[in-house]
Amino acid sequence: MIKRSAIILFLLVFVGFSNASLHAQRKSKKKTEIAEIKGAKEIAVSPKLVVGIVVDQMRYDYLTRFWDHYGEGGFKRMINDGFNCKNNHFNYAPTYTGPGHASVYTGTTPAVHGIIGNDWYDKFADESVYCARDNSYHSVGTTSKAGEMSPHRMLSTTMTDQLRLHTQMQGKVIAVAIKDRGAVLPGGHAANAAYWFNGGDEGNWITSTYYMDDLPEWVKDFNSKRSVDTYKKPWTTLKDINTYVESGTDYNNYEGLWKGKTTATFPYDLEALWDDNGKYSILASTPYGNNLTTDFALAALENESLGEDNITDFLAISYSSTDYVGHKWGVNSKEVQDTYIRLDQDLERLFKSLDAKVGAGEYTVFLTADHAAVHVPAYLKDQKIPANYIDQADIKAKLNDYLKFTFGSTEIIKNVSNDQIFLDHKVVRNLDMDLADIQNKIAQELILYNGIYKVYTANQMWQNNYTKGIPNILQNGYNQKRSGDILIVYDPASISYSKTGSTHGSPWMYDTHSPLLFFGKGIKKGSTINRTEIPDIAPTISALLGMAFPSGTTGKPLVEVLE
Known part of the structure; x- marks a missing residue:
């Protein structure tokens, strides 16, 4: 009787385990099928708009040094709600604007994409050439030669080119920057448009016949409204200058001068300095150049209907003024600090507009730099840190x-x-x-x-x-x-440059360590201190969109960044 009961109990337990196991297997299979279906649907993320932001001459430590002065909607929003690559570097030299923008967008280095400098000596033509100059095209929006540009010297495709190809030329690509090369190279070979700012007597946004024969009406309207003239005003610090304790003294020997001003100190009366310092060109060396860039980028967003359908568009923005300010006043200046605090407000303004027009969670953004910069060697020497002038x-x-x-x-x-x-x-x-x-x-x-x-x-x-x-x-x-x-x-911190202001170009860490932030649709929240490199950006965005990588890609997709 006891044996019979034990056998029955054993059978009941066995059947129970078998049923439980079968149920678990079915449940697991169902989960797998759901995951496969979900995976099939999510083989690619399709944000309505990708926004690529390059901040010219931005060091990584500008994020950390000025952190307490930033608002919640700019840099902090990207870092808190996105992914921060803390150990991001350029993996080539020389580190200049042209090669930087080309490397970000092609996913490779000058060894492949061919933009080896802003200018370089052409061994075959026996002449110096500019990275974006192309006199086979004409200026649009100006009678000067400032519009004779194209990306023809860039040998690889860009992620913007690949987007155009991937969408059968339906996805729009618009590139905007104060500097011509900051717009032409990110726009790639197949951009719908690239626009840059022509200063001097004009103060207009222009382009090249490479893209179009005439400016669109909205660009003509933007130029004719002369909103640029609202920035012909004094440049004072956004906050109390005494709170800018993260930078050096306002009066020192390490900063460059504008003609007509005897000290490199706030405030700067742009109207009084106007005629002797390039007229509208002076705006490029102030935070107002970044304000103007944001104004124009938002006008492009609206008038080009970017991000309004389910075909991904791309808006490439390069903030050039940070580079001009760094060159004139240097890494440790209050001018640089004020410029970045104001840039943070521009980013917040941009993101709020994207939220309203494209939709929060419907766009993807990356932010990086085209190179970083060295502290003014004269300043370093005074602090007993090895530095020199060549x-x-x-x-x-x-x-x-x-x-x-x-x-x-x-x-x-x-x-x-x-x-x-x-x-x-x-x-x-x-x-x-x-x-x-x-x-x-x-x-x-x-x-x-x-040296x-x-x-x-x-x-x-x-x-x-x-x-x-x-x-x-x-x-x-x-x-x-x-x-x-x-x-x-x-040698480290040894440069061939003026005794005032900062520069760049070397393979040293101060020129290679730059920010890399991702934010928005398809991006994880988090950070990494693992080394990432500039050529990783294009394949990461390409993988996100499920499209082919740029033709010369040598970087790798950053797996930890993508959901």
């Missing part, structure tokens, strides 16, 4: 003496630009010497000079595959057809 005249004199003694002529050098030396290969051939040998000899001479930290040759760039450190950064910036024969790296 004496280019001394280097040139010494090198010329060496060239005369070794090769009998200085004509072996054709051009020096972007910290690169271009040799005259015809002269080299006439000397009946090996090119690599000459490169090495000159490099070995240069490394002896004060020079490293020297590499084109032959080294060709023959080796560098995977880390400065040689890797240089190699990523080295384009075989466009770059020079000898590449020079100066």
